[in-house]
Amino acid sequence: MTANRTHVPLRQATTLELRVRYAETDQMGVVYHSHYLIWCEMGRTDHIRTLGTSYREMEAAGIRLAVMEASIRFHAPARYDDRIRVTTTLTDVSSRTVTFDYVIDNADTGERLATARTVLISLGADGRVTALPAGARQLLSRGSPGA
Amino acid sequence: MTANRTHVPLRQATTLELRVRYAETDQMGVVYHSHYLIWCEMGRTDHIRTLGTSYREMEAAGIRLAVMEASIRFHAPARYDDRIRVTTTLTDVSSRTVTFDYVIDNADTGERLATARTVLISLGADGRVTALPAGARQLLSRGSPGA
Amino acid sequence: MTANRTHVPLRQATTLELRVRYAETDQMGVVYHSHYLIWCEMGRTDHIRTLGTSYREMEAAGIRLAVMEASIRFHAPARYDDRIRVTTTLTDVSSRTVTFDYVIDNADTGERLATARTVLISLGADGRVTALPAGARQLLSRGSPGA
Amino acid sequence: MTANRTHVPLRQATTLELRVRYAETDQMGVVYHSHYLIWCEMGRTDHIRTLGTSYREMEAAGIRLAVMEASIRFHAPARYDDRIRVTTTLTDVSSRTVTFDYVIDNADTGERLATARTVLISLGADGRVTALPAGARQLLSRGSPGA
Numbered sequence: 001m002t003a004n005r006t007h008v009p010l011r012q013a014t015t016l017e018l019r020v021r022y023a024e025t026d027q028m029g030v031v032y033h034s035h036y037l038i039w040c041e042m043g044r045t046d047h048i049r050t051l052g053t054s055y056r057e058m059e060a061a062g063i064r065l066a067v068m069e070a071s072i073r074f075h076a077p078a079r080y081d082d083r084i085r086v087t088t089t090l091t092d093v094s095s096r097t098v099t100f101d102y103v104i105d106n107a108d109t110g111e112r113l114a115t116a117r118t119v120l121i122s123l124g125a126d127g128r129v130t131a132l133p134a135g136a137r138q139l140l141s142r143g144s145p146g147a
Numbered sequence: 148m149t150a151n152r153t154h155v156p157l158r159q160a161t162t163l164e165l166r167v168r169y170a171e172t173d174q175m176g177v178v179y180h181s182h183y184l185i186w187c188e189m190g191r192t193d194h195i196r197t198l199g200t201s202y203r204e205m206e207a208a209g210i211r212l213a214v215m216e217a218s219i220r221f222h223a224p225a226r227y228d229d230r231i232r233v234t235t236t237l238t239d240v241s242s243r244t245v246t247f248d249y250v251i252d253n254a255d256t257g258e259r260l261a262t263a264r265t266v267l268i269s270l271g272a273d274g275r276v277t278a279l280p281a282g283a284r285q286l287l288s289r290g291s292p293g294a
Numbered sequence: 295m296t297a298n299r300t301h302v303p304l305r306q307a308t309t310l311e312l313r314v315r316y317a318e319t320d321q322m323g324v325v326y327h328s329h330y331l332i333w334c335e336m337g338r339t340d341h342i343r344t345l346g347t348s349y350r351e352m353e354a355a356g357i358r359l360a361v362m363e364a365s366i367r368f369h370a371p372a373r374y375d376d377r378i379r380v381t382t383t384l385t386d387v388s389s390r391t392v393t394f395d396y397v398i399d400n401a402d403t404g405e406r407l408a409t410a411r412t413v414l415i416s417l418g419a420d421g422r423v424t425a426l427p428a429g430a431r432q433l434l435s436r437g438s439p440g441a
Numbered sequence: 442m443t444a445n446r447t448h449v450p451l452r453q454a455t456t457l458e459l460r461v462r463y464a465e466t467d468q469m470g471v472v473y474h475s476h477y478l479i480w481c482e483m484g485r486t487d488h489i490r491t492l493g494t495s496y497r498e499m500e501a502a503g504i505r506l507a508v509m510e511a512s513i514r515f516h517a518p519a520r521y522d523d524r525i526r527v528t529t530t531l532t533d534v535s536s537r538t539v540t541f542d543y544v545i546d547n548a549d550t551g552e553r554l555a556t557a558r559t560v561l562i563s564l565g566a567d568g569r570v571t572a573l574p575a576g577a578r579q580l581l582s583r584g585s586p587g588a
Binding site for chain 4: 027028029030033034037038059064066067068069071072073074077
């Protein structure tokens with residue numbers, strides 16, 4: 001653990017369920033890969049809500065978290081009308097970045113479909129990189145497994 | 148012609164070409180229908196540019212044109228990698244609305260794929276309906292077939 | 295009522311709730327208009343499920359319902375993280391087409407956001423227009439307000 | 442170089458230009474991150490075309506290349522109406538996978554916006570992992586910097 005990391009003792013994962021939209025499929029008969037990143041965004045929004053705020057309120061307070069890095073690995077395809085479960089973990093909070101990990105499963109069969117990670121960077125209302133306000137950092141840290 | 152309409156003598160249509168993205172297909176093996184509305188937006192953006200301004204500049208000047216009505220009729224499917232031609236006509240400009248008509252063809256075969264119309268309403272920077280500034284209205288009217 | 299219409303006595307509307315995704319917003323700060331058509335698709339999928347089948351099963355049985363016409367009128371904007379309610383009514387079933395009407399509201403405030411209609415046409419597995427199989431037509435008719 | 446890699450002497454990058462659609466922006470006023478993966482797909486499609494075939498023809502021949510891994514790093518935002526340049530390099534071809542690297546710039550300013558990599562896996566028409574046919578592998582290898 002570096003001085004730049006917030007110590008938090010608990011690992012809190014949240015789960016979100018959604019159903020695959022027809023619009024999300026492609027002619028291969030499966031979900032087009034970029035939509036999984038949107039499901040991650042949904043998981044992240046939901047996760048932040050469980051911490052007692054919402055990303056909407058954070059933006060209203062002048063905080064922006066922009067995706068700086070995303071990586072995703074696909075294990076099995078999701079199909080139209082499948083029920084999907086997104087499990088989101090906030091794995092790291094630093095002075096300027098927040099990292100979320102995601103596991104995406106078929107909610108009915110439990111089959112692992114994808115795993116992903118996104119690193120978000122804190123921007124001010126002007127779009128420049130800025131330190132997370134202390135309150136936001138503390139609040140987000142409640143959801144991080146920490147050091 | 149009503150007093151509310153701007154008289155313009157010329158019908159100017161513009162054409163835009165694009166290639167169908169894999170992401171735009173669905174599991175029926177054809178383009179998912181909502182994407183055609185995005186192609187219309189591209190045609191509209193391109194059309195406004197030919198009038199000597201750009202929608203980007205209009206927004207920078209505090210004008211917003213929001214879609215108030217959209218209707219579209221599908222004649223034949225577009226498929227992945229097809230070259231598509233969007234023909235856009237600005238068919239009406241009133242004090243608060245701008246109407247565009249679109250014809251979407253396969254650029255290689257000439258087959259008619261869809262026809263559409265969108266009515267846009269002028270909003271101020273606060274999101275409220277407002278009259279189009281005279282300059283913008285005059286400029287857009289150059290592209291309208293008028294009364 | 296024409297001979298081509300199926301008589302059904304009951305008007306059955308279904309409602310679906312969803313939450314606006316960040317990905318669905320645009321730089322105007324509201325939901326981009328084409329996404330409402332996807333919400334209509336979700337309402338339609340959900341509506342068909344309440345009739346005792348699913349569109350997924352219909353496709354597996356060789357039936358395809360392709361959007362032939364769509365029209366939508368926007369009354370007020372939806373915003374990120376809003377809870378949205380889609381009320382779907384199957385308003386007409388003919389030998390080859392199925393018509394759905396939609397009302398899209400803010401689920402918290404009840405504000406009317408949009409109203410839409412889509413006409414879908416029955417295609418065979420080869421993509422050609424074909425009469426709806428009698429069983430599918432009868433089943434869908436349960437959800438139509440009919441003559 | 443392992444025995445599993447195809448030796449090719451030349452590094453061939455291709456460039457594709459596109460203009461940012463309004464639909465691709467989000468309420469942060471910039472392009473929503475998942476769309477960059479679609480731009481990568483466009484770069485890939487274009488790149489394969491320069492090799493003398495097309496992904497469309499490959500699919501018609503029973504070959505499917507599904508995205509197995511994607512990673513992307515964002516350096517600066519793209520905005521509505523920006524002209525974007527996607528530079529695509531085919532960096533590796535193995536018996537079952539094809540790797541593409543992408544650099545995404547602002548075409549007018551040359552500013553670096555994003556860098557990405559996708560690893561695609563060869564699937565048969567049945568969706569199972571299968572070796573790339575020799576002809577396809579040889580053809581794709583023309584675009585790979587190889588060993």
